[in-house]
Amino acid sequence: xxxxxxxxxxxxxxxxxxxxxxxxxxxxxxxxxxxxxxxxxxxxxxxxxxxxxxxxxxxxxxxxxxxxxxxxxxxxxxxxxxxxxxxxxxxxxxxxxxxxxxxxxxxxxxxxxxxxxxxxxxxxxxxxxxxxxxxxxxxxxxxxxxxxxxxxxxxxxxxxxxxxxxxxxxxxxxxxxxxxxxxxxxxxxxxxxxxxxxxxxxxxxxxxxxxxxxxxxxxxxxxxxxxxxxxxxxxxxxxxxxxxxxxxxxxxxxxxxxxxxxxxxxxxxxxxxxxxxxxxxxxxxxxxxxxxxxxxxxxxxxxxxxxxxxxxxxxxxxxxxxxxxxxxxxxxxxxxxxxxxxxxxxxxxxxxxxxxxxxxxxxxxxxxxxxxxxxxxxxxxxxxxxxxxxxx
Numbered sequence: 001x002x003x004x005x006x007x008x009x010x011x012x013x014x015x016x017x018x019x020x021x022x023x024x025x026x027x028x029x030x031x032x033x034x035x036x037x038x039x040x041x042x043x044x045x046x047x048x049x050x051x052x053x054x055x056x057x058x059x060x061x062x063x064x065x066x067x068x069x070x071x072x073x074x075x076x077x078x079x080x081x082x083x084x085x086x087x088x089x090x091x092x093x094x095x096x097x098x099x100x101x102x103x104x105x106x107x108x109x110x111x112x113x114x115x116x117x118x119x120x121x122x123x124x125x126x127x128x129x130x131x132x133x134x135x136x137x138x139x140x141x142x143x144x145x146x147x148x149x150x151x152x153x154x155x156x157x158x159x160x161x162x163x164x165x166x167x168x169x170x171x172x173x174x175x176x177x178x179x180x181x182x183x184x185x186x187x188x189x190x191x192x193x194x195x196x197x198x199x200x201x202x203x204x205x206x207x208x209x210x211x212x213x214x215x216x217x218x219x220x221x222x223x224x225x226x227x228x229x230x231x232x233x234x235x236x237x238x239x240x241x242x243x244x245x246x247x248x249x250x251x252x253x254x255x256x257x258x259x260x261x262x263x264x265x266x267x268x269x270x271x272x273x274x275x276x277x278x279x280x281x282x283x284x285x286x287x288x289x290x291x292x293x294x295x296x297x298x299x300x301x302x303x304x305x306x307x308x309x310x311x312x313x314x315x316x317x318x319x320x321x322x323x324x325x326x327x328x329x330x331x332x333x334x335x336x337x338x339x340x341x342x343x344x345x346x347x348x349x350x351x352x353x354x355x356x357x358x359x360x361x362x363x364x365x366x367x368x369x370x371x372x373x374x375x376x377x378x379x380x381x382x383x384x385x386x387x388x389x390x391x392x
Contacts, residue, residue: 005075005191006259012071013252023067025249029058049080049229060237064245068252072211075255076203078196078223082236083243087186087206088114090220094182094202095119095151097235098228101127103150108165110135110158112184113354119153120355134358135163141170145177155184157295160348160369161359162286162311164298171199180228186210186339190223191262192305201225202232209339210307213254213261217247261341261374265308268380269372275381276312281391283365286311308372309338311348313365316391322366323347324390331375331383338371343380345370 003011013023031054033039043056051070054063061069065083072081084090095118099105107119109132119130129148134140135158145152152174157164167183174181182202183195189210195203205211207219220243224232243251273289276282287310288299299306314322326334332345346352348367353359361367372380 008074009071009256009258012074013067013256023064023249023252025245026062026064027245028062031056031058047233049233059240059242061242061248062245064252065243065248068243068248068255071252071255072190072221072223075258076190076196076221076223077194078203079226080224080229080233082222082224082232082241083207083248084220084222084241085243085247086218087204087208087220088112089241090204090206090222091115091184092118093220093222093232093236093239093241094204095123095153096239097232098180098182098202099123099126099128099150102148104129104131104146104148105151105153106131106133106141106144106149107153108133108135108155108158109356109358110161110163111153111155112159113352115153115155115184116354132357135165136358138166138169138173142173145173145179149177149179151180151182153182157187157288157299159184160311160353160367161356162295164288164295166298167195167198167200167302175199187307187309188303188305189258189262189307191258192307193303196223196225198302201228206339207251208337210258210262210265211255211339212251213257213340214250215337215340215342217250217254219243219247219251262305262307264374265372266305268374268377269306269308269310271377272370272372272380272384273310275384279388281314281316281388282312283315284311284313286313307339310370310372312368312370313361314368314391315365317364318392319366321390321392322368325387326368328387328390329383330386331380332370338369341374343371343373343375 015023045052069081107130131144133144181200183200184204185195186206203223205221207221288296290296316322326345326347329345332343338344346369
C-alpha cells in the first residue's frame with residue numbers, strides 16, 4: 001500500500017528488532033566483519049552507492065545516521081542524502097564537491113551571509129571566481145554565465161529579504177548549458193518543495209531548523225541527484241563530514257512531526273500577517289501572502305506551503321525606538337536559528353545582510369526578521385501590539 005509522506009514520517013525508523021518505536025542510538029568507530037571477504041564486498045557496495053545497513057568505518061556514520069538518511073531520501077525524493085554537523089557544513093559540502101580551480105560559480109545576491117563569505121573569500125584562495133546576480137532578474141543570471149561557469153547557486157527565498165525566483169527556468173537553462181545547480185531549501189524544506197524532483201543537482205537544508213524543530217541540535221543535510229552523487233561522495237569521504245548518532249536521533253525525533261509543525265507555522269504566520277497589514281507603522285511584509293504579487297506567484301508555482309519565517313519593514317526616523325520594539329517583545333525571543341517551536345525576532349543590521357549588491361533599504365526603513373512559532377496567535381498579536389507602541 002502506497003503511503004502518504006505524513007504517514008511515512010510516523011512509521012519510518014522504528015526498531016523492530018528491539019521492539020522500539022524509535023531507532024537505537026548506535027555509537028561506533030569500529031565496525032566488525034566476520035571475514036575479510038565480507039569486508040571487501042561490503043566496501044564495494046558502499047562505493048557503488050548501494051543501500052547498506054551499516055558502514056565499514058564509524059567516520060561515515062552508524063545505523064542511526066543511515067536511518068535518518070533513508071527517511072530524508074524518501075522525503076527529498078533524491079538519489080542520496082549526505083549529513084553534516086551543521087547546516088552551513090552542507091553548504092560547504094555542496095560547493096566544494098563540484099567546484100575546482102579555474103571554475104566560476106554564479107550565485108544569487110541574496111544568499112546567507114556565511115555563504116557569501118565562503119564564496120568570495122575562501123573560494124578566491126582556490127582560484128574559483130564568484131559572480132553575483134540579481135535574484136529579481138533571470139536575465140541578469142543568464143548574462144553572468146560564461147563557459148567557465150560550473151555551478152549556479154540559489155537560495156529561495158532570499159536570506160532576510162525573501163526574494164522568490166523562477167526555479168524551473170533556472171534549472172532548464174542550467175541543463176542546456178550543462179551547469180550544476182544547487183539550492184538552499186531551508187525555508188520551505190522538502191515537505192513544501194522538492195528541488196531534486198524539479199531538476200536541481202544539490203539541495204541543502206539546515207536540519208538545525210525545521211527538520212529538528214526543537215532548537216536543541218545542529219545538523220545539515222545535502223540531497224543529491226545521481227549526476228553529482230560520486231563527486232559528493234568522494235569529497236565527503238575525504239573531508240570527514242559526519243553527523244553523530246545522538247544528533248541524528250534528535251533529528252529523527254523532530255522530523256516525525258514535520259508535517260504538523262510546518263502546516264501550523266504557515267497557518268499561524270498568515271494570521272499574524274492579517275493583523276500586521278492593518279498596522280500603519282508596518283510599511284512592508286516580506287512573505288508570499290498577496291496573490292497579485294510576483295513573489296506570491298513564484299511561490300505558488302513551486303511550493304505547497306510556506307514556513308513561519310518572514311520579514312517586516314518598519315518606517316521610523318528612530319532606530320533606537322525600533323530596537324525598543326524588539327526589546328519589548330515578551331513572547332518573541334531575541335536570537336538566531338529559527339525553525340524551532342518558539343517565536344523569534346531580530347533587527348537586521350547591515351552586518352546581518354552581508355555585502356548586498358542589488359538590495360538597498362530605504363532611508364528611515366528598518367528591516368526585521370520574525371519567526372512565527374507554535375504559540376497561540378492571539379497571544380503573539382497582543383505581544384506585537386504592545387511592542388509596536390515603542391516605535392516613534
